[in-house]
Amino acid sequence: GEKIGSPNDKKVKVIGSKEEADEIINSIKKQEFKVKSVKVRTEKRNPPRPFITSTLQQAANNILGFSSRKTMSVAQRLYEGKDIGGGEVVGLITYMRTDSPRIAEEAISNIRWYIDNEYGEKYLHKEVRRYRAGREAQDAHEAIRPTSVNRTPDSIKKYISRDEYNLYKLIWSRTVAVQMAPAQVKRLTVEIEAGDGLFKATGAKIIFDGFFKVMPETRSEERELPDMKEGDIVALKKIEAKQHSTQPPPRYTEASLVRKMQEVGIGRPSTYAPTISVLLNRKYVTQEGRTLIPTDTGELVADMLVGSFKDIFKVKYTARMEEELDLIEEGKENWRDVLSKFNNELNRYLKGAEKRMEKIKKEKEVIVDYIKCDKCGSPMMIKYGKGGRFLGCSAYPNCKNQKPFKEENGKIVLLEELYKDERCDECGAQMVVKGGRFGIFLACSRYPECKFTKSIYYDTGVKCPREGCDGTLVEKKTKKRRTFYGCSNYPDCDYALWQKPVKAECPKCGAKFLVVKGRGSNKRLVCVTEGCGYETEYNGE
Numbered sequence: 001g002e003k004i005g006s007p008n009d010k011k012v013k014v015i016g017s018k019e020e021a022d023e024i025i026n027s028i029k030k031q032e033f034k035v036k037s038v039k040v041r042t043e044k045r046n047p048p049r050p051f052i053t054s055t056l057q058q059a060a061n062n063i064l065g066f067s068s069r070k071t072m073s074v075a076q077r078l079y080e081g082k083d084i085g086g087g088e089v090v091g092l093i094t095y096m097r098t099d100s101p102r103i104a105e106e107a108i109s110n111i112r113w114y115i116d117n118e119y120g121e122k123y124l125h126k127e128v129r130r131y132r133a134g135r136e137a138q139d140a141h142e143a144i145r146p147t148s149v150n151r152t153p154d155s156i157k158k159y160i161s162r163d164e165y166n167l168y169k170l171i172w173s174r175t176v177a178v179q180m181a182p183a184q185v186k187r188l189t190v191e192i193e194a195g196d197g198l199f200k201a202t203g204a205k206i207i208f209d210g211f212f213k214v215m216p217e218t219r220s221e222e223r224e225l226p227d228m229k230e231g232d233i234v235a236l237k238k239i240e241a242k243q244h245s246t247q248p249p250p251r252y253t254e255a256s257l258v259r260k261m262q263e264v265g266i267g268r269p270s271t272y273a274p275t276i277s278v279l280l281n282r283k284y285v286t287q288e289g290r291t292l293i294p295t296d297t298g299e300l301v302a303d304m305l306v307g308s309f310k311d312i313f314k315v316k317y318t319a320r321m322e323e324e325l326d327l328i329e330e331g332k333e334n335w336r337d338v339l340s341k342f343n344n345e346l347n348r349y350l351k352g353a354e355k356r357m358e359k360i361k362k363e364k365e366v367i368v369d370y371i372k373c374d375k376c377g378s379p380m381m382i383k384y385g386k387g388g389r390f391l392g393c394s395a396y397p398n399c400k401n402q403k404p405f406k407e408e409n410g411k412i413v414l415l416e417e418l419y420k421d422e423r424c425d426e427c428g429a430q431m432v433v434k435g436g437r438f439g440i441f442l443a444c445s446r447y448p449e450c451k452f453t454k455s456i457y458y459d460t461g462v463k464c465p466r467e468g469c470d471g472t473l474v475e476k477k478t479k480k481r482r483t484f485y486g487c488s489n490y491p492d493c494d495y496a497l498w499q500k501p502v503k504a505e506c507p508k509c510g511a512k513f514l515v516v517k518g519r520g521s522n523k524r525l526v527c528v529t530e531g532c533g534y535e536t537e538y539n540g541e
Contacts, residue, residue, distance in 0.1 A: 021241035024197075028239065031195035035232040039189040044182040047211040048218070049131055050101045050143035051174050053269030054262040059174070061255035061290065063217055064166050068254050068273035072096065074167045075144070084151070084159040091147055092156070093171055097269040098141040100133035103178070107145060111179045114149045119213060125181050145175040173214045183210035188225050192234060201225060242537060253290045265319030283388070288483040289498055296389045304360050308353040312345065367394055368412050375401045382412070390435075404433055404440045415440065415456070426452040460485065462501040462513040469493045473501050473513075497528065508534040 015021050051059070056075070060066040066074070075096035081089035103111075108128060115124045131143070146168070153169035160168065184207040192199045203225030206212065212219050228234070252260065258272050267275055276292075279285045284298030294302075306313045321342070327333035367381040373393040380403065383392040391412070393399040404415045415433045422431040424444040431442040431454065444450040457474035464471040464487040471489035476496075478484060486496035499515035506514060506527040514525040516538055527534040 015241075018241065025239055025241055028194050028197045029236065031197070033192050033194045033199075033234045033236055035228050035230055035234060036191040036193045036198070038228055038230055041187050042207065043185050043187055045185060045210070045212075045218075046182045047177040047180060047215065048174065050103055050145060050178050051171060052099050052101055052143060053097055054099075054258050054272060056096070056144055056171070057258045057272060058255035059170060060167060061253060061258075063170065065290065066163075066167070067276070068258060069277045070163070071167065072273045074163050078160075078164055078168055078171075082156075082160055082164070084156045092151065092160075092168060093147060094143070094145050095141045096144050098144060099269050100141060101131035101143045102133055103131070103143050103145055103175070107142075107149070108179065111149045111176060115176060115180055119180075122208075123180050123210065123213060125179055129178055131178075143175075144171055146172045149176060177211040177215045180211035180214065181208075183212045183219075184208040188228075190225065190228055194236075251291045251293065253292065255290075257292060264315045265322055266315060268322070283386075286483070289500075297384065297386070300361070300364055300384050303364070304357045307360050308356040309346075309349045312349065371412060371414065373399060373401050375399055404435055419456070422454075424450060424452050425454070426450055457488070459488070460501050460503070462503050464489065464493060464495050465512065466493055466495045469495070473497075475500075499526075499528075502538075506532060506534050508532055 015024065049055070053072075057066075057068045057071050060071040061068065075093065078092045079094070079096055081091040083089055084092075108130070112124060112128070149172070151172075153165060153172050156168070157165050186205045186207050188203045188205070190201045190203075192201065203223050205224050206219065250256075254276055257276065261267050261272060261275070279292075279298070280287070282297075283295055284301060285292045285294050287293070311317055324333055324338050328335045328338060361384065365381055365383055367379050368391065369379045371380045371391065372378065373380055373395065376393060376395055376399040378393055378395040378399060380391040380401075381394045382389055383402075384390075389405075391403040391405050391414070393401040405412050406415060406418070407413070419431060419433055419442060422442055423429070424431055424446070427444065427446060427450045429444050429446045429450065432445045433456075434441055434443045434453075440456055442454040442456060444452045455476075457476060460473045460475065462473045464473060466487065469487060469489055469492075471487040471493055473485045473495075474488045476484055476486050484496055484498050485501055487493040497515065499517055501513045501515050502525060503512075504514045504525060505512055506529065509527060509529045509532040511527050511529045511532070514534075514536075515528055516523055517526045517535075518524050518538075523538040524535045525538045
C-alpha cells in the first residue's frame with residue numbers, strides 16, 4: 001500500500017531523508033495491521049466512441065505498435081478491398097480519413113442484431129448509442145467501421161495479411177463494442193491502520209464483462225483484492241521506502257502527438273500521418289521505441305522558424321487558418337481575400353526572416369576552445385548541418401575542416417579519438433570515421449583498395465544472454481529509423497529486443513540484465529525471463 005498520513009493527524013509529513021524513512025519503516029513493522037475501513041462501490045465502464053482517423057491512429061499505435069503512416073497504409077488496403085474467397089474484391093471498411101463518429105442507421109441496426117444473436121440480449125445496450133460530429137468536424141464521411149459486421153475478423157483471416165487482420169480486428173471490435181452493454185466493475189478501497197500509519201489498497205473485480213467481451217484490451221490491470229471486513233488483522237508481506245521526484249511530462253509517442261494535434265486544431269485527418277512522416281524523414285525527430293525524440297537539427301529549425309515567424313507558427317494561427325479554409329469551402333469567405341491577407345502577413349515576416357535566422361543560428365554555434373583544428377590550428381566550433389551538429393573550423397571559409405563528435409559527461413569528444421584503435425576486419429589497417437547520408441560510420445583507411453565498413457553503435461555493456469555468445473547488446477536502427485537493441489555479433493547471433501537493456505541483476509531469478517518499460521514517470525525496470533515477473537522503479541534517464 002501507500003502511506004497517506006496519520007489517522008490522528010490530517011497533516012501529511014514530508015520525509016526529508018532515507019534515514020528518517022528507514023526509521024519510520026522499522027517502527028511500523030512492529031505494529032499490528034488492522035483493517036480500518038472497507039469501501040465497496042460498483043461502477044460502470046462504457047465503451048469508447050467509434051473510430052475517427054485520429055483515434056484509430058492512436059489505438060493502432062498503443063495496441064499494435066503501428067506508426068500513423070503504417071496505420072493509414074493498412075487501412076487504405078482494407079478500404080480499397082480484398083478478395084475474401086468470392087472471386088471479387090470487397091471493401092472491408094468505410095473511408096479512413098474522417099473526423100466524424102457518426103454511424104449510418106442501417107449499420108447500427110445490423111450491429112445490434114449481430115450482438116443480440118451472437119452474445120445474447122444481456123450484452124446489448126438497452127438504448128441505441130448515436131454519436132454526432134463535433135462543431136469543428138467536417139462530417140463528410142461517417143466513422144471508420146466494417147462495411148459488414150457479419151464479416152468477423154476470424155472469418156476473413158486467411159485472406160488478408162497479419163497487419164490487415166490486426167487492424168481490421170481493432171476496427172471491428174470497436175464498432176461492435178459501441179452498441180454493447182457497459183461492463184460492471186466492483187471497486188474495493190481498503191484502509192489499514194498500523195500504529196500512527198495509515199495505508200490504502202485499491203483493487204477491482206469484474207462482475208459483468210459487457211463490451212469487454214469484444215475489447216479485452218480495455219480491461220483494467222488493477223489487482224484483485226481478497227474479501228475483507230472492518231477489524232480484520234492482516235499480515236505484512238513487504239514494506240519499502242521509495243523516493244519520488246518531480247518528473248517532466250512524458251515525451252510524445254505518435255499516438256499522443258496525434259491526440260495533441262487534434263486537441264489544438266492542427267491539421268486534418270488526412271494530414272496527421274504525413275506530418276509525422278515529414279518530421280521523421282527530415283530527421284527533425286527520431287524514434288526510440290515508440291517515443292519521439294527531437295534532434296539537434298529539429299530544435300534548431302524550430303527555434304529559427306518560431307523566432308522568425310512568431311505569429312504564423314503559433315498553434316492558434318494554424319487552427320484559425322483551418323477554420324478560414326472551412327469557411328471558404330462553405331462559401332462564407334472569399335478565397336482571394338483570405339489568401340491576400342495571409343500573403344501580406346507572410347511578406348512582412350519574410351523581409352527580416354533571413355537576418356533573424358542567421359542570428360539565431362550563430363547564437364547556437366559555440367566555440368570549443370580545447371579542441372584545435374588539425375589543419376590550421378584554429379579552435380573548432382559546434383555547427384549545424386542537415387545531418388545535425390558537427391565540429392567545424394572557426395576559420396571557415398578559409399579552412400573547411402569538419403569533424404563528427406559526441407558529448408560525454410558534458411565534454412565534447414572527437415569520434416576519431418574514441419575509435420583510433422579500431423582495426424579493419426579484412427586487412428588490419430586503421431579504421432577512420434566517415435559521414436554519409438545515413439549518419440556516421442567507420443571505413444577502412446585503405447579505401448578504395450579496401451572497401452570494408454562498419455556501423456558505429458552505442459554499446460549498452462550488457463552481455464548477450466544467448467548461450468555460447470560472447471557479444472554485447474548494442475543500440476541499432478531499423479530501416480525506418482526505429483531504435484532497437486541487438487547482439488554485436490550479428491549476423492552470427494540474431495538476438496534482439498525493442499526495450500533498452502540495463503546492466504542490473506534480477507534479484508528474483510538471477511538474470512544479468514533488466515529492460516526499461518513504460519514512459520515518463522511510469523518507467524519501470526522489468527525482467528524479461530519468462531515466468532519471472534520481477535519489476536522495480538527506474539530512476540535512470
